[in-house]
Amino acid sequence: MIKSRDLLRAATVVVMLAGIWNVTPSHAANGSQNYNPWGKSYFPNVPLTTMDGKPVKFYDDLIKGKVVAVNFIFTGCTASCGMETARMRQVQQLLGDRVGKDVFFYSITIDPDNDSPEALKAYAKKFDVGPGWTFLTGDIKDIDMLRSKFGLYKPPQLVDGQIDHDLSMMIGNDTTGRWQKASPMENPEVLATQIGSWLSNWKGTPTHQNPSYAKAPVRLPQLSKGEELFRTRCATCHTVGINDTPMAKTIGPDLTYVTSSRDRNWLVRWIREPDVMLAEKDPLAMTLYAKYNKLAMPNLKLKDGEIESLLSFMEKGAAAMAAKK
Ligand code: HEC
Known part of the structure; x- marks a missing residue:
């Protein structure tokens, strides 16, 4: 299989470059400016097609010279990929x-048969x-590659009737050749900092509200399980x-x-199997579904x-709000 071998080869090149750097810094400094093992x-x-029907080339049009976040999704997914999309949105x-100016997000479908540009x-x-x-x-072959x-x-395989796929996303900077796997479970502010500052060579502070470290608690509060x-x-x-990530x-x-x-x-049932309840057309579920943009809550x-x-965490949240009134 090409993938792991290629990855290994690229990783080896990185290690080799690091080696050269140690021995003859001047030579490596010249070479590394032009050579990026994770580039073109x-x-x-x-070739890929955007949701607006525009043909693009993956490297030239999407990646070259940019800071990007790339993930793979499919619109028929009722499990965690909805959560991944929601996290990227945060x-x-x-x-x-900055998104659209110096940072670009790409979500590529792994189900092109069903996911037309319109879908x-x-x-x-x-x-x-x-x-x-x-x-x-x-084309599925290109996307798999x-x-x-x-x-x-991940080889095509069904889990609970759905295509199983890796929920991670890759964030990277083509110019520096720096790439990193990131988890959608990660705190959105951490991800925004990784993409907006670290990968962008500390170019700018990522958030609107720009959280101050001076105000950060010395010890992180112990979170309940809920x-x-x-x-x-x-x-x-x-x-x-209290909404601590204002959106x-x-x-x-x-x-x-x-x-x-x-x-x-x-x-309890809704949180356990919202997909089943929507499929059964549970009346309350259908009302909420219609109200919220026909976006189905994922089965987590x-x-x-x-x-x-x-539920006990949510009950406490309600009690805390009531106490404030
Ligand atoms: C990808 C977005 C998303 C995620 C993640 C998500 N939900 Fe939802 N949730 C929704 C949407 C959208 C609705 C409205 C119903 C619909 O459209 O399916 C909803 C509805 C609900 C409702 C019903 C609200 C009401 O007024 O009765 C509850 C309860 C709920 N979600 C709990 C949760 C819990 C608990 C979690 C985490 C374990 C969670 N949701 C994760 C999107 C999400």
């Missing part, structure tokens, strides 16, 4: 108008993604109680009072204990 020679310049909002455009609209973030489709090159390829789950799995789309608009409803306004069994594969922890 590494990424295939395959990062996009934190980076503000991708509708998906992008559901998530209300801003400019500078392009959804793309292409790109996934391999990024080390994000709060930790909420922050990593739900906060990309929902708020509860223009959340994707899903605010959940502060949901534990008192909804039937407990309904809630939570265990019963995790759902209990989440």
